[in-house]
Amino acid sequence: MPADVTDAAYLIAHNHTGGVRVLAERMGVSANTLQNKLNPNNTTHHLTLRESVALQVMSGNPAILHAMAAALGYTCVPALPDQAAGDPVEAFVALQQEVGEFTSAAADAFRGGKAMVSRNEIKRLQYRYNELISALNQLLATAAARVPAPVEEG
Incomplete structure (x- = not known):
């Protein structure tokens, strides 16, 4: 997992099948806009928190969440469904x-x-x-x- 949230966002999109274009389409934004926001060298355009969540949901990759947790000294584990019927x-x-x-x-x-x-x-x-x-x-x-x-x- 990348330790930096910017790197995590970049890697999510660039390692995803179909890349930035497919994720941008799913998120309802232009591929160029998303590409600019994911560029670690861009100092003017950045992902919003909502876009960060959408990127992770659409890709199925929670790397930004894990990078944020690591930066704050935490780790993340998946939430559990209701266990009322669990053995x-x-x-x-x-x-x-x-x-x-x-x-x-x-x-x-x-x-x-x-x-x-x-x-x-x-x-x-x-x-x-x-x-x-x-x-x-x-x-x-x-x-x-x-x-x-x-x-x-x-």
């Missing part, structure tokens, strides 16, 4: 699987007492970390959905 045992098993996947990624990165970790190993660790956090959130949401509503005394 707590399945959620617990999924959590344990993610613990294993994260542990495996960490072991591979540090195996053999390596002094350095590769960029790909870091990317894998970050991905497994996010999946682990999502599994924790899912288990918590599944448990929270089973808390009985408070009884009102009257």
